[in-house]
Amino acid sequence: MYRIWIIEDDAKIAALVAAHLSKYGYEAQRIEAYDEVKRRIAGSDRPPHLVVLDINLPKYDGFYICRQIRSVSNVPILFLSARAGEMDQVMAIEHGGDDYVTKPFHLEVLLAKIRGLLRRTYGEYAAAASGAPPREDVAEFQGLFLDRSKLTVEYEGRKAELTPKELQLLGALMTRPGEPVAREALLERLWDDVHFVDDNTLTVNVTRVRKKLEALGTPHAIETVRGVGYRLAARRETP
Known part of the structure; x- marks a missing residue:
């Protein structure tokens, strides 16, 4: 059973979402202690599989909480x-x-988004999204290793953690190394409904992956x- 945390200050909306998710077999709970989200995720033996997060929250906004979560976890986050x-x-997207x-x-739209994120991160779409064959966790190109099961990328002994979207993006590029992949194809691969995704969100994710690869030594x-x-691209040799 997938565990979903709902971080929402409107009690009626949180209860409505939790009840709807419960009908479909998800373990949904509202989290109200906003200042303890990071600690609870880092220290829990039953962390969430997905977080539904509002932006307008008392004391801390959702962007801050998202950054806190990202410092300890790559769990999918749906704003x-x-x-x-x-x-x-x-x-x-920039905040993670x-x-x-x-x-x-509409509750059904929210449910579809949640199902899509869960499938891409843990379920039957995870292998295809990462660029690895079914039941193969690791893809490799010129010493760059993408580990789907651990949501990590490694290069020459250095390792970086990836968010689910970053994993899908890098995995899509690794399926066709050296060949251009169209922006439209990447948008369709990373999001269920591209009509409601701003083109800048792809640019933001590419920038984030580039920064992580640069930190590994492959800028x-x-x-x-x-x-x-x-x-x-093929690795550039040092003169």
Whole structure:
């Protein structure tokens, strides 16, 4: 049973979402101690498989809580917010979120988003999204190792943790190393409904993956192909 934490200050909305998720077999609970989210995730032997997170919260906003979660966990985070602006959605991705649903919302749309994130992270889509064959956890290209089961990328002994979206992005590029992958193809692969995803969200995720690869010692791994998209480039030899 997947465990889902709902971090939402509106008790009625939280109860409605929890009840709907429970009907479909999920273990859903509302988390009200916002200042303890990081500690509870880091120290729990039953951490959540997914977090539904509002932005407008008392004391701390959702962006801050998302950063706190990301410092200890790569659990999928779905923002649920009344903020419908494109920049709010971009900021949610920049701070480590994986998807975004605006209020007012349909419960079935929220459920579909949650199911999609769970499938991509833990279920039958996880292998395809990472670029590895079924039941194969690790993909490799020129010394760059992507471990789907651990949500990590490794290069020359150095390792970095990835969010689910970062894993899917790098995995998609590793399925066609050296070849350009269109932005549209990446958007379709990373999000269920590309019509509601701002194009900047892909750019933000590419930037985040590039920074992590640069920290591992491979700064030029992802190249921009103008007018097309991105490609995983061959390693540049040091003169």
